[in-house]
Amino acid sequence: MKKKTAVSACLVGANCKYSGENNLSAKVLKYLEDKEYITVCPECSGGLPVPRMPCEIRVTDGVRRVYSSDGIEYTDEYYKGAEKELEAIRSFGAKECILKENSPSCGVHRIYDGTFSSVKIQGSGIAAEIFRKEGICVLSDEDIPD
Template sequence: MKILVSACLLGFDVKYDGSNNGGLLPPETLELLKKTADIIPVCPECFGGLSCPRSPCEISGRKVFDSEGVDKTEQFKKGAVQTLKAAKMFGCSLALLKEKSPSCGAKKIYDGTFTHTVTEGNGITADLLLKNGIQVFGESQIQELLEALQKQDSAG
Protein backbone atom coordinates (compact mmCIF):
# COMPACT_ATOMS: atom_id res chain seq x y z
CA MET A 1 0.00 0.00 0.00
CA LYS A 2 1.06 3.55 -0.72
CA ILE A 3 -0.07 6.76 0.97
CA LEU A 4 0.44 10.43 0.08
CA VAL A 5 1.86 12.45 2.99
CA SER A 6 2.41 16.20 3.17
CA ALA A 7 6.17 16.66 2.87
CA CYS A 8 6.17 19.29 5.63
CA LEU A 9 4.85 16.66 8.08
CA LEU A 10 7.82 14.46 7.18
CA GLY A 11 10.36 17.18 8.01
CA PHE A 12 10.93 18.62 4.54
CA ASP A 13 11.47 22.39 4.70
CA VAL A 14 8.63 23.29 2.34
CA LYS A 15 6.35 25.23 4.70
CA TYR A 16 5.61 28.80 3.60
CA ASP A 17 8.23 30.19 6.01
CA GLY A 18 10.90 27.73 4.85
CA SER A 19 10.53 25.46 7.88
CA ASN A 20 8.55 22.24 8.36
CA ASN A 21 5.87 20.62 10.52
CA GLY A 22 7.88 17.49 11.28
CA GLY A 23 7.29 17.78 15.01
CA LEU A 24 3.54 17.27 14.56
CA LEU A 25 3.95 13.54 13.90
CA PRO A 26 5.46 11.65 16.83
CA PRO A 27 8.41 9.47 15.73
CA GLU A 28 6.61 6.28 16.77
CA THR A 29 3.62 7.25 14.61
CA LEU A 30 5.87 7.88 11.62
CA GLU A 31 7.60 4.53 12.14
CA LEU A 32 4.24 2.76 12.32
CA LEU A 33 3.16 4.46 9.08
CA LYS A 34 6.42 3.41 7.39
CA LYS A 35 5.84 -0.21 8.46
CA THR A 36 2.24 -0.12 7.26
CA ALA A 37 2.57 1.68 3.91
CA ASP A 38 5.00 3.20 1.43
CA ILE A 39 5.04 6.94 2.00
CA ILE A 40 4.89 9.26 -1.02
CA PRO A 41 5.90 12.81 0.07
CA VAL A 42 4.02 15.63 -1.66
CA CYS A 43 3.92 19.41 -1.42
CA PRO A 44 1.18 20.79 -3.67
CA GLU A 45 2.40 24.35 -3.19
CA CYS A 46 5.89 23.44 -4.43
CA PHE A 47 4.34 21.33 -7.21
CA GLY A 48 2.44 24.47 -8.24
CA GLY A 49 5.64 26.47 -8.61
CA LEU A 50 5.60 28.46 -5.36
CA SER A 51 8.95 29.17 -3.73
CA CYS A 52 10.22 28.33 -0.24
CA PRO A 53 9.97 30.53 1.66
CA ARG A 54 6.91 32.36 0.34
CA SER A 55 4.22 34.66 1.68
CA PRO A 56 1.54 32.81 3.65
CA CYS A 57 -1.64 32.13 1.70
CA GLU A 58 -5.28 31.62 2.66
CA ILE A 59 -8.50 30.91 0.80
CA SER A 60 -10.99 33.73 0.49
CA GLY A 61 -14.15 32.82 -1.37
CA ARG A 62 -13.03 30.67 -4.32
CA LYS A 63 -9.57 32.16 -4.63
CA VAL A 64 -6.25 31.85 -2.83
CA PHE A 65 -4.43 35.04 -1.88
CA ASP A 66 -1.12 35.62 -0.20
CA SER A 67 -0.84 37.98 2.77
CA GLU A 68 -0.05 40.85 0.40
CA GLY A 69 -3.26 40.32 -1.60
CA VAL A 70 -1.65 38.63 -4.63
CA ASP A 71 -3.86 36.00 -6.26
CA LYS A 72 -2.10 32.61 -6.13
CA THR A 73 -5.12 30.51 -7.17
CA GLU A 74 -3.57 29.18 -10.38
CA GLN A 75 -0.44 27.92 -8.61
CA PHE A 76 -2.61 26.16 -6.03
CA LYS A 77 -4.77 24.57 -8.73
CA LYS A 78 -1.68 23.42 -10.66
CA GLY A 79 -0.22 21.91 -7.49
CA ALA A 80 -3.49 20.10 -6.77
CA VAL A 81 -3.53 18.58 -10.26
CA GLN A 82 0.09 17.46 -9.92
CA THR A 83 -0.65 15.90 -6.52
CA LEU A 84 -3.62 14.03 -7.98
CA LYS A 85 -1.37 12.78 -10.80
CA ALA A 86 1.10 11.48 -8.19
CA ALA A 87 -1.72 9.76 -6.28
CA LYS A 88 -2.88 8.03 -9.46
CA MET A 89 0.63 7.15 -10.61
CA PHE A 90 1.51 5.53 -7.28
CA GLY A 91 -1.94 4.02 -6.69
CA CYS A 92 -2.68 5.96 -3.50
CA SER A 93 -6.23 5.90 -2.17
CA LEU A 94 -5.32 7.55 1.16
CA ALA A 95 -3.58 10.80 2.05
CA LEU A 96 -2.24 12.30 5.28
CA LEU A 97 -2.22 16.05 4.73
CA LYS A 98 -1.47 19.16 6.81
CA GLU A 99 -4.57 20.46 8.54
CA LYS A 100 -5.85 24.02 7.97
CA SER A 101 -3.62 24.53 4.92
CA PRO A 102 -5.04 26.31 1.86
CA SER A 103 -3.76 23.32 -0.14
CA CYS A 104 -4.03 20.35 2.15
CA GLY A 105 -6.59 21.23 4.83
CA ALA A 106 -9.62 18.95 4.98
CA LYS A 107 -12.87 20.04 6.64
CA LYS A 108 -11.26 23.09 8.28
CA ILE A 109 -9.04 25.80 6.82
CA TYR A 110 -7.99 29.33 7.71
CA ASP A 111 -10.70 31.82 6.70
CA GLY A 112 -8.73 34.21 4.49
CA THR A 113 -8.36 37.01 7.06
CA PHE A 114 -4.83 36.03 8.18
CA THR A 115 -6.00 36.18 11.82
CA HIS A 116 -5.60 32.42 12.51
CA THR A 117 -9.40 32.08 12.37
CA VAL A 118 -10.52 28.63 11.22
CA THR A 119 -13.64 27.97 9.16
CA GLU A 120 -15.30 24.97 7.53
CA GLY A 121 -13.90 24.06 4.13
CA ASN A 122 -11.27 22.16 2.21
CA GLY A 123 -7.97 23.26 0.76
CA ILE A 124 -7.59 23.17 -3.02
CA THR A 125 -5.66 19.88 -3.12
CA ALA A 126 -7.69 18.13 -0.42
CA ASP A 127 -10.87 19.04 -2.29
CA LEU A 128 -9.57 17.67 -5.61
CA LEU A 129 -8.35 14.45 -3.99
CA LEU A 130 -11.68 13.93 -2.20
CA LYS A 131 -13.60 14.51 -5.44
CA ASN A 132 -11.46 11.78 -7.01
CA GLY A 133 -12.17 9.19 -4.33
CA ILE A 134 -9.03 9.60 -2.23
CA GLN A 135 -9.62 9.63 1.51
CA VAL A 136 -7.91 12.59 3.20
CA PHE A 137 -6.83 12.63 6.84
CA GLY A 138 -5.18 15.39 8.87
CA GLU A 139 -2.41 14.94 11.40
CA SER A 140 -4.93 14.85 14.26
CA GLN A 141 -6.67 11.87 12.60
CA ILE A 142 -3.79 9.38 12.74
CA GLN A 143 -5.88 6.71 14.45
CA GLU A 144 -8.58 6.91 11.75
CA LEU A 145 -5.90 6.77 9.06
CA LEU A 146 -4.32 3.66 10.60
CA GLU A 147 -7.76 2.01 10.76
CA ALA A 148 -8.37 2.84 7.08
CA LEU A 149 -4.94 1.39 6.19
CA GLN A 150 -5.76 -1.77 8.13
CA LYS A 151 -9.12 -2.12 6.33
CA GLN A 152 -7.43 -1.74 2.95
CA ASP A 153 -4.75 -4.24 3.89
CA SER A 154 -7.27 -6.87 4.99
CA ALA A 155 -9.44 -6.24 1.91
CA GLY A 156 -6.59 -6.40 -0.56
Protein backbone atom coordinates in the same frame (compact mmCIF):
# COMPACT_ATOMS: atom_id res chain seq x y z
CA MET B 1 2.41 -6.18 0.12
CA LYS B 2 2.66 -2.88 2.00
CA LYS B 3 -0.27 -0.48 1.91
CA LYS B 4 0.45 2.52 -0.31
CA THR B 5 -0.24 6.03 0.90
CA ALA B 6 0.74 9.63 0.24
CA VAL B 7 1.57 12.29 2.80
CA SER B 8 2.14 16.05 3.00
CA ALA B 9 5.89 16.44 2.69
CA CYS B 10 6.10 18.91 5.58
CA LEU B 11 4.66 16.26 7.95
CA VAL B 12 7.67 14.02 7.40
CA GLY B 13 10.23 16.79 7.81
CA ALA B 14 10.59 18.52 4.44
CA ASN B 15 11.20 22.23 4.93
CA CYS B 16 8.54 23.22 2.39
CA LYS B 17 6.25 25.34 4.59
CA TYR B 18 5.74 28.96 3.57
CA SER B 19 8.14 29.89 6.37
CA GLY B 20 10.84 27.49 5.20
CA GLU B 21 10.19 25.18 8.14
CA ASN B 22 8.40 21.83 8.47
CA ASN B 23 5.55 20.25 10.45
CA LEU B 24 7.36 17.06 11.42
CA SER B 25 4.91 14.74 13.16
CA ALA B 26 6.12 11.76 15.19
CA LYS B 27 2.69 10.10 15.06
CA VAL B 28 2.53 10.41 11.28
CA LEU B 29 6.03 8.92 10.96
CA LYS B 30 4.90 6.05 13.18
CA TYR B 31 1.76 5.53 11.06
CA LEU B 32 3.96 5.33 7.95
CA GLU B 33 6.38 2.77 9.40
CA ASP B 34 4.69 -0.24 7.80
CA LYS B 35 3.57 1.54 4.63
CA GLU B 36 5.03 2.49 1.27
CA TYR B 37 4.54 6.19 0.64
CA ILE B 38 5.26 9.20 -1.51
CA THR B 39 5.36 12.79 -0.33
CA VAL B 40 3.36 15.60 -1.90
CA CYS B 41 3.56 19.37 -1.58
CA PRO B 42 0.91 20.95 -3.81
CA GLU B 43 2.21 24.48 -3.25
CA CYS B 44 5.77 23.63 -4.32
CA SER B 45 4.45 21.55 -7.22
CA GLY B 46 2.44 24.56 -8.32
CA GLY B 47 5.70 26.47 -8.69
CA LEU B 48 5.68 28.48 -5.47
CA PRO B 49 9.04 29.15 -3.80
CA VAL B 50 10.22 28.39 -0.27
CA PRO B 51 9.95 30.60 1.69
CA ARG B 52 6.82 32.34 0.38
CA MET B 53 4.13 34.65 1.69
CA PRO B 54 1.36 32.89 3.65
CA CYS B 55 -1.87 32.44 1.69
CA GLU B 56 -5.51 32.00 2.61
CA ILE B 57 -8.68 31.20 0.66
CA ARG B 58 -11.35 33.84 0.06
CA VAL B 59 -14.73 33.19 -1.51
CA THR B 60 -15.98 35.79 -3.97
CA ASP B 61 -19.25 35.25 -5.87
CA GLY B 62 -19.16 31.61 -4.81
CA VAL B 63 -15.66 31.08 -6.25
CA ARG B 64 -12.73 30.07 -4.05
CA ARG B 65 -9.60 32.10 -4.73
CA VAL B 66 -6.22 32.04 -3.01
CA TYR B 67 -4.47 35.24 -1.96
CA SER B 68 -1.23 35.93 -0.15
CA SER B 69 -1.18 38.21 2.87
CA ASP B 70 0.16 40.97 0.62
CA GLY B 71 -2.84 40.66 -1.71
CA ILE B 72 -1.40 38.74 -4.68
CA GLU B 73 -3.61 36.05 -6.19
CA TYR B 74 -2.16 32.51 -6.45
CA THR B 75 -5.30 30.55 -7.31
CA ASP B 76 -3.84 29.10 -10.54
CA GLU B 77 -0.67 27.89 -8.80
CA TYR B 78 -2.72 26.17 -6.10
CA TYR B 79 -4.94 24.34 -8.60
CA LYS B 80 -2.01 23.44 -10.86
CA GLY B 81 -0.06 22.00 -7.92
CA ALA B 82 -3.07 20.04 -6.68
CA GLU B 83 -3.65 18.49 -10.12
CA LYS B 84 0.04 17.57 -10.44
CA GLU B 85 0.07 15.86 -7.06
CA LEU B 86 -3.21 14.08 -7.83
CA GLU B 87 -1.50 12.57 -10.88
CA ALA B 88 1.51 11.57 -8.76
CA ILE B 89 -0.74 9.85 -6.20
CA ARG B 90 -2.63 8.00 -8.94
CA SER B 91 0.57 6.88 -10.73
CA PHE B 92 1.95 5.62 -7.44
CA GLY B 93 -1.29 3.74 -6.79
CA ALA B 94 -2.18 5.16 -3.37
CA LYS B 95 -5.83 5.36 -2.39
CA GLU B 96 -5.31 7.64 0.63
CA CYS B 97 -3.37 10.76 1.53
CA ILE B 98 -2.51 12.16 4.95
CA LEU B 99 -2.60 15.93 4.79
CA LYS B 100 -1.60 18.80 7.08
CA GLU B 101 -4.63 20.34 8.79
CA ASN B 102 -5.37 24.09 8.43
CA SER B 103 -3.33 24.61 5.25
CA PRO B 104 -4.96 26.40 2.28
CA SER B 105 -3.79 23.44 0.17
CA CYS B 106 -3.80 20.50 2.55
CA GLY B 107 -6.37 21.36 5.26
CA VAL B 108 -8.92 18.54 5.51
CA HIS B 109 -11.44 19.71 8.12
CA ARG B 110 -10.37 23.31 8.76
CA ILE B 111 -8.75 26.25 6.98
CA TYR B 112 -8.15 29.90 7.87
CA ASP B 113 -10.98 32.27 7.02
CA GLY B 114 -9.19 34.46 4.48
CA THR B 115 -8.72 37.48 6.75
CA PHE B 116 -5.22 36.62 8.04
CA SER B 117 -6.44 37.03 11.60
CA SER B 118 -5.78 33.44 12.78
CA VAL B 119 -9.47 32.56 12.62
CA LYS B 120 -10.20 29.00 11.47
CA ILE B 121 -13.39 27.87 9.77
CA GLN B 122 -14.76 24.54 8.62
CA GLY B 123 -13.53 23.69 5.14
CA SER B 124 -10.82 22.06 3.07
CA GLY B 125 -7.78 23.32 1.23
CA ILE B 126 -7.64 23.34 -2.56
CA ALA B 127 -5.66 20.09 -2.93
CA ALA B 128 -7.61 18.25 -0.22
CA GLU B 129 -10.87 19.16 -1.96
CA ILE B 130 -9.64 17.96 -5.36
CA PHE B 131 -8.15 14.72 -3.99
CA ARG B 132 -11.40 13.93 -2.17
CA LYS B 133 -13.52 14.72 -5.24
CA GLU B 134 -11.33 12.38 -7.28
CA GLY B 135 -11.82 9.47 -4.90
CA ILE B 136 -8.69 9.69 -2.74
CA CYS B 137 -9.42 9.12 0.95
CA VAL B 138 -8.03 12.25 2.62
CA LEU B 139 -7.02 12.03 6.26
CA SER B 140 -5.91 14.91 8.40
CA ASP B 141 -2.70 14.51 10.43
CA GLU B 142 -5.02 15.25 13.36
CA ASP B 143 -7.03 12.09 12.53
CA ILE B 144 -3.97 9.91 13.11
CA PRO B 145 -4.03 8.54 16.67
CA ASP B 146 -1.08 9.29 18.99
